[in-house]
Amino acid sequence: MxxxxxxxxxxxxxxxxxxxxxxxxxxxxxxxxxxxxxxxxxxxxxxxxxxxxxxxxxxxxxxxSMTYKAAAAGLSxxxxxxxxxxxxxxxxxxxxxxxxxxxxxxxxxxxxxxxxxxxxxxxxxxxxxxxxxxxxxxGTLGGTDDWTADMTAYGLLHGMKATAKRICGTDRLHHLTIAVQGLGKVGWALCRYLRREGARLIVTDLSMRLVEQAVREFQALPVAADRIYDAPCHIFAPCALGGILNLSTVERLQCRVVAGSANNQLAAPQSVHLEALQRKGIVYAPDYIVNAGGIIATAAELDGDGPRRIRSRVKRIARTLTEVYQAAENEGITTAAAADQLAELAMHKA
The missing domain is CATH 3.40.50.10860 (Leucine Dehydrogenase, chain A, domain 1)
Structure with missing residues (x-):
């Protein structure tokens, strides 16, 4: 120890x-x-x-990660x-x-x-x-119908929209193929949102029951769990456990963007894998920025906000992520470093 x-x-x-x-x-x-x-x-x-x-x-x-997530989102x-x-x-x-x-x-x-x-x-x-x-x-919002997971997925959706606008010129997702790794509460809610947007889905999960259900409900293309990294797509969305981005998996990725709900997606040392993503021209949406919807919703509920106000606050993830992308470009640093700077500045101001 x-x-x-x-x-x-x-x-x-x-x-x-x-x-x-x-x-x-x-x-x-x-x-x-x-x-x-x-x-x-x-x-x-x-x-x-x-x-x-x-x-x-x-x-x-x-x-x-929660400290940085809350600070970057401007939460008290x-x-x-x-x-x-x-x-x-x-x-x-x-x-x-x-x-x-x-x-x-x-x-x-x-x-x-x-x-x-x-x-x-x-x-x-x-x-x-x-x-x-x-x-x-x-009896609370967070205690009904997987509300927290739904808000995490909702925030991720708007993070994807902000990213699509930056690299494609439009925030519409109907022309994109998105590979979702993990069909738990957040991954499933994300698939539901993405299907409504008209996106094409590739899915995987350790549970074949969930994969088969996603194929039926979302017309998704299933792939084996160990083949998701090889799937040609616009956005790769890791929504299972963390530590999945390493030199081996990054080399296999065939996407333009990594944006998912999993915490700590980058295996240590993070800088090595960020450099590998940059070399391949893959945009990395920092995990604690795009997956902050759950903590934003919880904080908003504790502050006394209702569902409409909470959704509005979660949508601000798109604005925060855009600021991170712009700072990374202006300063010639990785998006992860730009996110850390944003969060650390908020902590110092406090």
């Missing part, structure tokens, strides 16, 4: 909490990266991590993340999330949680029995 403590110190984390409750079997981590702009906001992930070290590292990566919140080691079918899962709620409550409002990969409204309802610092419960 020594490398984890080194990373915590190097990246300036404010708090890192190991949560363990013997009675329920809870094993979790809460990472609070930065609260300069306000309380840390970030969902709770449920995943069967191979080790506690893997879980801790994931919490740290995601929390740091910082970045944090919770990860629970386990599976949804664990008979004690409800008790584990109740225990997590007790840990979160002890933080006194410095961290707010919500749904993320693997978690549901029911999990947040369990957390809410022991703390008020939680979103996406039953």
């Amino acid at each position: 020594s490398s984890i403590w080194n990373e915590l110190d190097k990246d300036g984390f404010e708090q890192f909490i190991w949560c363990r409750d013997r009675e329920s079997g809870l094993r979790a981590f809460i990472a609070i990266h930065n609260t300069n702009r306000g309380p840390a906001l970030g969902g709770c992930r449920l995943w069967p991590y191979a080790s506690e070290e893997d879980a801790a590292a994931d919490a740290m990566r995601l929390a740091r 919140y910082g970045g944090g993340k919770a990860v629970v080691i386990g599976r949804a079918d664990d008979p004690r899962i409800e008790q584990q999330f109740e225990a997590l709620g007790r840990f979160i409550d002890r933080l006194g409002g410095s961290y707010w949680t919500g749904v993320d990969v693997g978690t549901t409204t029911a999990h947040m309802d369990a957390v809410a029995r022991f703390t008020g610092y939680v979103t996406d419960m039953s």
